[in-house]
Amino acid sequence: MENLNALLHAIGQRKSDLANKDFLLTWEQSRDELEQVLDIAAALKTLREKNIDTQLFNNGLGISLFRDNSTRTRFSYASALNLLGLTQQDLDEGKSQIAHGETVRETANMISFCADAIGIRDDMYLGAGNAYMREVGSALDDGFAQGVLPQRPALVNLQCDIDHPTQSMADLAWLKEHFGGLENLKGKKIAMTWAYSPSYGKPLSVPQGIIGLMTRFGMEVTLAHPEGYDLIPDVLEVARNNATVSGGKFRQVSSMEEAFLDADIVYPKSWAPWQVMQQRTDLLRSHDSVGLQVLEQRCLQQNAGHKNWHCTEELMKRTRGGNALYMHCLPADITGVSCEAGEVEASVFERYRIPTYKEASWKPWIIAAMIVARKFTDPAQALQHRLNVAQPRIKY
């Protein structure tokens, strides 16, 4: 359990502008801002471990808008809201429609009269998810400026077409915990590699989030995928620049074998090529269900040519000391368990099962921290107040 006073002190010292902007892409935040979110997450987690009520709000709504089914993200967001004292309310706009203009402006205001947070998951349409969030954000800014809204709700990016900041920040918090501090990540080798999956259309936001964030902390990030499974070029550029600035490295290789060599951390996970996601977006927009089926079949065939991208015990032996930390955003496609052939061999997954659960367990705290950083000008003071009052969460 981390030292709460040290955490609160650190939170107060950070140079952060998070109270004035939404956290939509990790690479738009300064290093201090990223660390502030990590520290707030750790402080909230520690308070709760001490049975201290973390409700910074007496009441208020947190709105969720999911364009895609998601048990894990849904529960993480619900948990984050609950521990802050907010109540979840779902906005069910229908999955397939992408709203624009007046509809977005109006809806954003209509749902926000009593809202302190809005979490959006919109990862299906390339070029649209993150843009939609920004459109909602500026509608909220306008509503607040015009006196319609008594408060400006925090927007939370629960996964978009470009980044998955709540996942990558939870992954970072887990790495910090596992390796005993951010400074220990400097020089660590992480292999973010494609892996075979029998399903199709998995979003790009996880690998993009990982290479966009881990390059900030001096890590040596290796991206590996079969030919034709490219990520969005702009994000590769972001990763390259980050590595230069942070003193880390970013390189691309063309096999899992090469990526795993001497790796401290491996993250084998399937995704669809961004060109495919682009075609899929066009087909979804034109409601071309036949075209979508054809694309799916083609992609599954393409995937099937790469079953050797499989995180096996044999491959794990190539990592540093043969025991790199295995990571996954879950659920993983486990060979012989959840599918016939998948991303990871059963014995590898089983050995790292509990660590992946712990990795996931950071998500509610990271989401809550993002809301706190956005809604409180002085989050350290607000958390200190919780500590001083020390209301027990479970009452005796």
Add this chain to the structure above:
Amino acid sequence: MENLNALLHAIGQRKSDLANKDFLLTWEQSRDELEQVLDIAAALKTLREKNIDTQLFNNGLGISLFRDNSTRTRFSYASALNLLGLTQQDLDEGKSQIAHGETVRETANMISFCADAIGIRDDMYLGAGNAYMREVGSALDDGFAQGVLPQRPALVNLQCDIDHPTQSMADLAWLKEHFGGLENLKGKKIAMTWAYSPSYGKPLSVPQGIIGLMTRFGMEVTLAHPEGYDLIPDVLEVARNNATVSGGKFRQVSSMEEAFLDADIVYPKSWAPWQVMQQRTDLLRSHDSVGLQVLEQRCLQQNAGHKNWHCTEELMKRTRGGNALYMHCLPADITGVSCEAGEVEASVFERYRIPTYKEASWKPWIIAAMIVARKFTDPAQALQHRLNVAQPRIKY
């Protein structure tokens, strides 16, 4: 921000029987009772603006029963419950069934063991929505009298076949705010007029609610619609009587042009003729889906003959000073924005966009006020207690 002490004093002075009856039609409430609800809404809003926790309940459930999709009403109700400390629980009975007798009595009791409020939206069946609410109400009365229920939940009419009291009262609160007091509404001309929409079957409750309520406050209410778009005759009678009693006026004209002339306020909005709603109800009851399609086609054609019922800049010039207040319950059918041809010209809507948002922003407070008035014998005292304790909503 209104003076809280004056508001609380006014609330305490009203002669009100609202603690003993459900607020199902505005014209069943006395003028004092209507004003008490406005004042409680304003007091709650002011408390929250001062960051004072408005939770009059430590816990409890508020049940929602929507027979029709509704983002705006759903969020308003959820917001009202949340700010009072109640938690929403949806009763999903299926949209098309109208329950009767033992089913209603049993369900009403089964959901109410820990419930303080039940909000119902039931506007699809003419002759059934308001009647259903009353049947639920008397089941609750009986359950409470017999010792089954430890409390009698407040019923909230979130829109029925006859009235839409949470909308019309929110509209009234907005007019009061905009014109600086109810007394300033006396003699003001309001034009409640039909307008063209490319959709069909819009409920009658909004125009009926407006003419049934605004005639209570000495306003000069003009109702305008094409031939054959009649409202329920009984409600017209209510509006006529109200005007006589309050010293206002109620008249009907047959063009938007005439209605807009010298108007201080215009409310152009589409609805279906009550005779059509009656036929639709019969067809829905007999599950005649072919008949429903035929009726819809016929009505859309009938609508299409009245595209000139369009709130244009040209028409707005006819209003008092050319700048009457434009109102709408939202979402509006905006020409060239949300549809090809609709209720209102885009530039008119855009100029009044923020005012319509502010109009809508009163709804959560009005709903909360209705619950407070029903559940507390002395709402002024309960609100005073909140003010005295002054727990911050957002904690620092």
Add this chain to the structure above:
Amino acid sequence: MENLNALLHAIGQRKSDLANKDFLLTWEQSRDELEQVLDIAAALKTLREKNIDTQLFNNGLGISLFRDNSTRTRFSYASALNLLGLTQQDLDEGKSQIAHGETVRETANMISFCADAIGIRDDMYLGAGNAYMREVGSALDDGFAQGVLPQRPALVNLQCDIDHPTQSMADLAWLKEHFGGLENLKGKKIAMTWAYSPSYGKPLSVPQGIIGLMTRFGMEVTLAHPEGYDLIPDVLEVARNNATVSGGKFRQVSSMEEAFLDADIVYPKSWAPWQVMQQRTDLLRSHDSVGLQVLEQRCLQQNAGHKNWHCTEELMKRTRGGNALYMHCLPADITGVSCEAGEVEASVFERYRIPTYKEASWKPWIIAAMIVARKFTDPAQALQHRLNVAQPRIKY
């Protein structure tokens, strides 16, 4: 209203291991443990009647997983969570799938980072519902032991293939209230009998729950059903043993007439034979929808041969003094009201309508009590603390 201090004293005196095990079948609990749950339920109910806030949690999630639609159980669970200060979050896994292995382990952990309770209703698959709950339970134990979960959520069996403990315990609480104490149940005759229903596939858990629980309290339990409507043999064995131990009786007869003779309590309710439920489970597993339809038709025909299993006024005259207490878990199939021919004559039901509502009203309190017993090592102390602090639920 029961004496709170006496209740709290009794709760503290019970020898109970409920803090260390899930309450999944009543017959796995000791008599002291059953009584402790009854007492906690009564204490919570009494606190609330005195307008004392019963929220033992400042916040936290209660998860619900319903594999079958259920308005009543859903609201009871939601009410229980709310009165304890927990917020409901639905896990919608899809109704038809039965998860196993890693999927269960992973899901159980992913939803539980901030969860204090998980309520599961899984009554469709014979041999699977209770087993699934145990699988979830051991995943939670493991997650807690491994440091993934900061707390071990309470599992609540909201109805399984074998037992319906929240129903049978609520029924017992009602009998205790009605007859003025558990000791007064000794020697009382209760007739748990099959009754005709025009629907099919009603679960076995209610009759099994009743014969498995009421035999614990020295009651004379008679089970009656037409030939071929057997309950699970193991549960009959449980009932027989219970009766021997408690000094009660358990017998089976083959007509409603015989069962009703001199009965103090009658519980006429339809169910499907366990052999049919077994076939149905096999057909559901093999997704054999034609087979399911054939089975349904065959069973409805079989049912139709037993319309004389009908709780009439005539039959009620055979009970003790002609006025045995009629019980039902609701909703009942009422002849001429909810169906043409059903379980009970309308006049009988109407006379006992309010008592059945009171019977049902115990359910939220029983569910809450089960959660409290599981989560607090010393529930008496926790409840005493609520009484000492005495925060009003409705604030003035």
